[in-house]
Amino acid sequence: MKSLRYINKYFVKYKWRFLFGILFTVVSNYFGVQMPAFFSSAIDQFQEQINQPTNYLWLALELGAIYMGFSLLKGFFLFLMRQTIIVMSRYIEFDLKKEIYGQYQALDQSFYKQNATGDLMNRISEDVGLVRMYTGPGMMYTINLAVGFILIVGKMISISPSLTLFVLLPLPIMSILIYKVSSTMNKMSLEVQKEQSYLSTLAQESFAGIRIIKAYQREEQITEKVSESAERYKKQSMRLVLVNAFFSPTIVFLIGLSSMIAIYYGGLLIIENKTTVGEKKMTVGGIVAFIMYVTNLTWPFASLGWISSIIQRAAASQQRINEFLLRKPQIEDLSNVPCPLENGLQFDNVSFAYPGSDTSVLQNISFEIHRGQTLAIIGATGSGKSTICSLLARHFDPTTGQISIDSKALPYYSLQNYRHKIGLVPQDVFLFSDTIADNLKFGVEHKELSTEELEAACKKAHVLHNIQDFQDGFQTILGERGVNLSGGQKQRISIARALLRKPELLILDDCLSAVDTETEEIILDELQKEAATRATIIVSHRISSIRNATNIIVLDQGRIIESGTHEALLSQKGAYSDMYQFQLEQEKDAQTKKED
Ligand SMILES: Nc1ncnc2c1ncn2[C@@H]1O[C@H](COP(=O)(O)OP(=O)(O)OP(=O)(O)O)[C@@H](O)[C@H]1O
Ligand SMILES: [Mg+2]
Known part of the structure; x- marks a missing residue:
């Protein structure tokens, strides 16, 4: 009792x-x-x-x-x-x-x-x-x-x-x-x-x-x-x-x-x-x-x-x-120091095991990312790419090592303020059973967005034409009682949602997997145009989508095995270069099949 x-x-x-x-x-x-x-x-x-x-x-x-x-x-x-x-x-x-x-x-x-x-x-x-x-x-x-x-x-x-x-x-x-x-x-x-x-x-x-x-x-x-x-x-x-x-x-x-x-x-x-x-x-x-x-x-x-x-x-x-x-959250917002994300963010020897598990899914990960740069992460499935994104969004804190801004670990800063500056496009897209407009405005504090702003973001994410094809446009209801979007449409709406936040750090976790290469190219070009205003982290399986990144990290079983620019990695003739050759061959095969 x-x-x-x-x-x-x-x-x-x-x-x-x-x-x-x-x-x-x-x-x-x-x-x-x-x-x-x-x-x-x-x-x-x-x-x-x-x-x-x-x-x-x-x-x-x-x-x-x-x-x-x-x-x-x-x-x-x-x-x-x-x-x-x-x-x-x-x-x-x-x-x-x-x-x-x-x-x-x-x-x-x-x-x-x-x-x-x-x-x-x-x-x-x-x-x-x-x-x-x-x-x-x-x-x-x-x-x-x-x-x-x-x-x-x-x-x-x-x-x-x-x-x-x-x-x-x-x-x-x-x-x-x-x-x-x-x-x-x-x-x-x-x-x-x-x-x-x-x-x-x-x-x-x-x-x-x-x-x-x-x-x-x-x-x-x-x-x-x-x-x-x-x-x-x-x-x-x-x-x-x-x-x-x-x-x-x-x-x-x-x-x-x-x-x-x-x-x-x-x-x-x-x-x-x-x-x-x-x-x-x-x-x-x-x-x-x-x-x-x-x-x-x-x-x-x-x-x-x-x-x-x-x-x-x-x-x-x-x-x-x-x-x-009576349970205390493990990630608590105890600070109100605003977070100077514009100064860049650093991973120092970060290792991580999911709560309740002993195996480290990330080991000694170190990298830096600054405004205007794009960091790409590539690696086999299960290598820990999404886990890095989760750590970036502070869904978890590292087991050892630290993620820091200006040499201070993330918990030093206000969580609220930090998250406010992030735009995350997760790998498994989640949209609410609500109108497209409300889904787009979801991440924006006061939701006072004009139709022009919505349209601009959707255009960048190359989904505007799809939305306009719907009878109700932005007022189209999604989900069980409404329209079911295709996987690629969902991904692109989810990108537009993140862009509307005007993030200082944009995290794209394999969020173009369901769109074709040409569309991907268009979206990446659009994002590149405003890349100077933020830091971008892009996770992908396709080398074609990350070749222009400032820095590329190749992940294998939670470790960084190679890193550098596309050209530098190619000249190393290591795992990245193999992956590149393999993907080139595949593309060629697909091309010849199409022509036949
Ligand atoms: N919530 C979780 N709890 C425990 N283990 C997890 C959890 N999420 C992922 N893992 C494990 O962590 C490892 C890395 O998973 P992660 O999702 O980061 O891989 P990934 O590189 O994003 O793979 P993919 O390319 O398939 O998206 C995997 O071995 C996975 O089983
Ligand atoms: Mg993943």
């Missing part, structure tokens, strides 16, 4: 709502307790006046009106109780979700590497929902039970202590029984929930992957898998219904037992006209009041098991949430 202490700060934040909630619960219960007492005295009055028919109707109306008044008051305060406590729980839910979401935004890549998206979603929706069951209904029913119990039992004792004792005897048995039944029910409903979420994931995946399923003719297998899961879900639900069905009869039986005791023992008290020390004379009205009290007590007691399971589940959920909330 310790984990739930985390929530206490929110109870403090909403203390007035909470305190008023408790107050309203007390008042509502007060009126609730008055009702049976009043009912009982009404019966006794009737008994006395039954032989005076003139007063009869009038008395009934008067008593009825008062009784109704009580129930209206009780209801009114019940309404206020819910309005305060349940509303408070919604506020807490909102705050908690905001806190978790904020933390998600603050956490670094290594966190996202360790946790699956489904898990992140669950904590913010399902787990927060379970915690809300504790701060809302759980709290409300607990307070209600405590207040109700004290008031009702107090009232019962004031009528007859001995009868109270007898009538309350079955209550502990009932509590245990109900606890057992509800914990079985909880276990079963957890299973049902699990199966349900499995079933919906299965269904969702089969819709998302429908093209693959059809192409590989796997419809039957998938359908079979879904029906197996649906069958299990049905069976589990049936079992839950069965246990559920036992619940109400058990309670009704125990209420009956208590009522029987009230009638039997109360009856004896009346017949024998007995009074023990401190007890009033028992009346028929008194017995009726007892029966009503027992019934009123039963439901709160019945909810005990339910409340305890709510608290247990909330505690487990909060613990899962705390795991995330």
Whole structure:
């Protein structure tokens, strides 16, 4: 239960709502307790006046009106109780979700590497929902039970202590029984929930992957898998219904037992006209009041098991949430020193292993890049090119060595300011399901970009003509409900998005792989025109696209094996030169094939 202490700060934040909630619960219960007492005295009055028919109707109306008044008051305060406590729980839910979401935004890549998206979603929706069951209904029913119990039992004792004792005897048995039944029910409903979420994931995946399923003719297998899961879900639900069905009869039986005791023992008290020390004379009205009290007590007691399971589940959920909330981001923005990226950036003996892994994917990488220069990185797949880009974007910090500007390591400068100056075009393009315009403006602070600016950037990225071909132009919606772009179109929009940031350091991670060589040439020429305004890092597999770079690094298994200009590397006759020859041959082959 310790984990739930985390929530206490929110109870403090909403203390007035909470305190008023408790107050309203007390008042509502007060009126609730008055009702049976009043009912009982009404019966006794009737008994006395039954032989005076003139007063009869009038008395009934008067008593009825008062009784109704009580129930209206009780209801009114019940309404206020819910309005305060349940509303408070919604506020807490909102705050908690905001806190978790904020933390998600603050956490670094290594966190996202360790946790699956489904898990992140669950904590913010399902787990927060379970915690809300504790701060809302759980709290409300607990307070209600405590207040109700004290008031009702107090009232019962004031009528007859001995009868109270007898009538309350079955209550502990009932509590245990109900606890057992509800914990079985909880276990079963957890299973049902699990199966349900499995079933919906299965269904969702089969819709998302429908093209693959059809192409590989796997419809039957998938359908079979879904029906197996649906069958299990049905069976589990049936079992839950069965246990559920036992619940109400058990309670009704125990209420009956208590009522029987009230009638039997109360009856004896009346017949024998007995009074023990401190007890009033028992009346028929008194017995009726007892029966009503027992019934009123039963439901709160019945909810005990339910409340305890709510608290247990909330505690487990909060613990899962705390795991995330109490985690410190590894890359923190602790400085506000603006970063003089215009002075160039330096890698000094940088080595890097991904979090949770021992193998270094980069070893002793050193290079420099300055404004106006283009640094090209080339190397086999898996050689560490994208990893260098990730380090440049400070998604991770180097394991050893440092990336520095003006001889100060990157963490010395404000992360916010550093990232602000970078334009990253990642290898795996990601565009949001939004309009093309909004995707383009995504990286720009205030989004006040004119259409001309958008057009200019798209022209440089050689994608403007594609956008203009769409009926809605820049307002075309991308993604599931909109247009699906080709791989090359996506890459070029993603380049335009980076250019609109007017970056001081532009990182192009293999982002022209899906466009043909001619288009690539056009884009590179465009970029070259404004190369003086920034430093450019370009990752590529094609030598044709990097031959004009100021400096070229050849990467092999995380190490720099060669570096220099295109001409210098060619004259070295090493790996680069081999790669060049190979690519030339291929191009020639392709050319002759075309001509044939
Ligand atoms: N998030 C990660 N966690 C652990 N290992 C990773 C991660 N990303 C990449 N790696 C590993 O790091 C090595 C370098 O990967 P990287 O993506 O930098 O290669 P690359 O040169 O960009 O390859 P490609 O040309 O295919 O894009 C690979 O062995 C890869 O398996
Ligand atoms: Mg890569």
